[in-house]
Amino acid sequence: MLSTISPVLPKPVVKVTPDQRVFRGETVTLTCDIQGGGNIQWTYSWFKDGSVIRRVTERVYTITSVSDNSGKYSCRGERSDSQRSDISAAVTLTVSARPKPVVKVTPDQRVFRGETVTLTCDIQRGGNIQRTYSWFKDASVIPHVTERVYTITSVSDNSGEYSCRGERSDSQRSDTSAAVTLTVSVSPKAVVTVRPDERVFRGETVTLRCDIKWGGDTEWTYRWETEGTNYQYTNSVSRISTQELNIRSVDHFHSGKYTCTGQMGTQSSQRSDAVTLTVSGEFVLRVSPQPWLTEGDSVTLICEVTGSSTGWTFSWFRDDDHLSDSSRGAGGSYTLSPAALQHTGVYTCRAERGRAAYYTKYSVSASVSLVVSPSRSQHFSSDSLSLSCEDQSNSTGWSVRRYTDRNTEDCSKLTGSTCRIDSLNTSDAGVYWCQSESGEKRHPLNITVHDGDVILLSSVDPVIEGDTLTLHCLHRSTNSSILRADFYKDRSLVQNQTTGEMNITTVSKSHEGLYYCKTERGQSLHSWISVRVSGSGQISVFNILSSLLAACPYLLATVVLLFKCCRARGKTSV
Incomplete structure (x- = not known):
């Protein structure tokens, strides 16, 4: 009995080049490889998803610019004697959109000159395929840059639009990324502004603001620095990171130079120019047109804010009562015309700017003498001071009073007509x-x-016209004159002395003004030196400049106006 043996049909294999996963627009080649088929001449049939692909009979099937060609592909060979091979196993061809790179910039697309910028070409859904990269600036290729990460150190003229593209080893490329704009600019300079003014008085509230003109949206943090006399305060300022630096109840130790810088991530602005904050107590009340008061004369009291005239509102009081007669008050002046005995009293000028009010002191001399020991207007803290009321006939019934910190009070250590402060x-x-x-x-x-180490030694009373005015610069530790000292009048240098002493012979009214001295050890407070015309039977009115009181943001301008009536026959009465 004979048996029939059926021949084993050859099995084709489909090979795909470059890959079974391709991008739209690429060219794909499919090859039908009949293993064990020998050198027989074959014709081929191609199938997609089980359906024959018409008019494709070659062993190699090429699809140019693939788009909607995803599917399962298989093939079969047929000999001239109509013998066919098996159908190959199907291979899956996946066509997807070409990956789109994205350029990422660190630290930011807006940078300052000198910074380091890193650009990264990120191909989304690109898998782990090895690629080389091309970088473009303003659509022109950047030579010699083929890495995924492109780093520019110390940027300068690198502003422009940057894009990238990835390329596989088989020369297949990704799309070109959308361009990102890199802007390189000069670091902006911070600017410090001061409200209400760079020259302020003790007790005022001062606001320093740091502004940086820059077009970005990122918030700045701020760093404040000051060159002042108080080390602890300087350290505390350097820790403040807000845009505004608020100083409530400003004091002398707040004086100094203030600067700020802005910080935004790793970026820094340029340091601002220094703004000098000056805290002083130079607030003066003076009499115009001349320092003699006689009943019937016209007298004008004038409030002056030395070195700062902006934003002030003035009001006037007599014996602590507000003067409602606004027709006589004009700005920082108050006029009595004609002056009469009923105008006798203590006059106060108040200057207001913002919340705080400031005062100066002003008074007159009279027959009873207030004797000060040591006899000078400036004194060191912790020193002792004696004040006594003395009269040629009898000092009984007189006591020492004072006006400090807006309060009128008896001297705290009063014994009879003598006050002693230890x-x-x-x-x-x-x-x-x-x-x-x-x-x-x-x-x-x-x-x-x-509180400082230097004071100006001057007469506590006005200088008589024609006399000699002698000023000394006194040091705390030695209680003696400092050999090298500069003397100033109304902020201008008058004399530079190596003896620690300044003399003005034959004093006149032109020598009136604010005096202070400065040495390498420090600077004194300012004192008003008055010049009095020698006369008889009349009351001399002179200026007294006071420093701001340490305990309170109030400086008081007080004038005690007393009038002596001059009769035609030379008789006088008070």
């Missing part, structure tokens, strides 16, 4: 005068107390 404090600064039991006020004097 250890001075800056809160003891103020106007001191003699007051009788009936309320008469005589010989007010200004006393200032300094």
Whole structure:
């Protein structure tokens, strides 16, 4: 019995080049490889998803610019004698959109000159295929840059539009990324502004603001620095990171140079120019047109804010009562015309700017003398001071009163008509005068107390016209004159002395003004030196400049106006 053996049909294999996963627009080649088919001439049939592909009979099937060609592909061979091979196993061809790179920029697309910028070409859904990269600036290829990460150190003229593209080893390319704009600019400079002014008085509230003009949306953080006299305060300022630096109840140690810088991630602005904040107490009340008051004369009291005239509102008081007669008050002046005995009283000028109010002190001399020991207007803190009311006939019934920190009070250590302060404090600064039991006020004097190391030694009373004015610069530790000192009047250098002493012979009214001295050890407070015309029977009115009181943001301008009536026959009465 014969048996029939059926021949084994050859099995084709489909090979795909470059890959079974391709991008739209690429060219794909499918090859039908009949293994064990020998050198027989074959014709081929191609199938997609089980359906024959018409008019394709070659062993190699090429699809150019693939798009909607995803599917399962298989093939079969047929000999001239109509013998066919098996159908190959299907291979899956996946066509997807070409990957689109994205350029990422670190730290930001807006950078400052000198910074380092990193650009990364990120091909999304690109798999782990090895690629080389092309970088473009303003659509032109950047030579010699083939890495995924492109780093530019110390940028300068690198502003432009940057894009990238990836390329596989089989020369298949990704799309070109959308361009990102890199902007390189000069680091902006911070600017410090001060409200209400760079020259302020103790007790005011000061606001320093750091502004940086820059077009980005990122928030800045700020760093403040100051060159001042108080080391602890300087350190505390350097820790403040807000745009505004607020100083409430400003004091002398806040004086100094302030700067700021902005920080935005790794970026820094340029440091601002320094703004000098000056805290002083130079607030003066003076009499115009001349310092003599006689009943019937016209007298004008003038408030002046030295070195700062913006934003002030002035008001006037007599014996602590507000003067409602606004027709006589104009800005920083108050006029009495004609002056009469009923105008006698203590006049106060108040200057306001913002929340705080400031005052100066002003007074007159009289027959009863207030004797000060040591006899000078400026004193060191912790020193002792004695003040006594003395009269040629009898000092009984007179006591020492003072006006400090907006309060009128008896001297705290009063024995009879003598006041003694064993250890001075800056809160003891103020106007001191003699007051009788009936309320008469005589010989007010200004006393200032300094925490520093240098004071100006000058007469506590006005200088008589024609006399010699002698000023000394005194040091705390030695209580003696400093050999090298500069003397100033109204902020201008008058004399540079190596003896520590300045003399002005034959004093005149032109020598009136604000005096202070400066040495390598420090600077004194300012004192008003008045010049009085020698006369008889009339009351001399002189200026007294007071420093701001340490305990309170109030500086008081007080004038005690007393009038002497001159009769035609030379008789006088008060």
